[in-house]
Amino acid sequence: MNLPRIIEAFFDADTRNDPDALVAAFSRNGSVTDEGVVHQGSDAVRIWWRAAKDKYHHVAVPVEVASAGDKLRVRATVTGRFPGSPAVLNYTFTIANGEIAGLEIG
Known part of the structure; x- marks a missing residue:
């Protein structure tokens, strides 16, 4: 699978449990919408x-x-401690200037 480098960085940081690297993938004002809440x-x-x-x-x-x-x-495919695990979720990224400007998970 051919993912843009910044998206690979996001999933790699998530897998390694590295909050600094994960946040670094986002623009300063980037956002995440998850479970109906915007961060x-x-x-x-x-x-x-x-x-x-x-x-x-x-x-x-x-x-x-x-x-x-x-x-x-x-x-x-998302595996964890939640009902229905594993589940397939959509991660919809908006990329601007080589950074994640927005992410919607659903």
């Missing part, structure tokens, strides 16, 4: 990621990628 800015993204890891102990493995305009959708 905007570096501090909010870090807090969201740590809370999700603490709650679900999840690992996401990309299995498919598709692009549409300025969006890149990655389907990933």
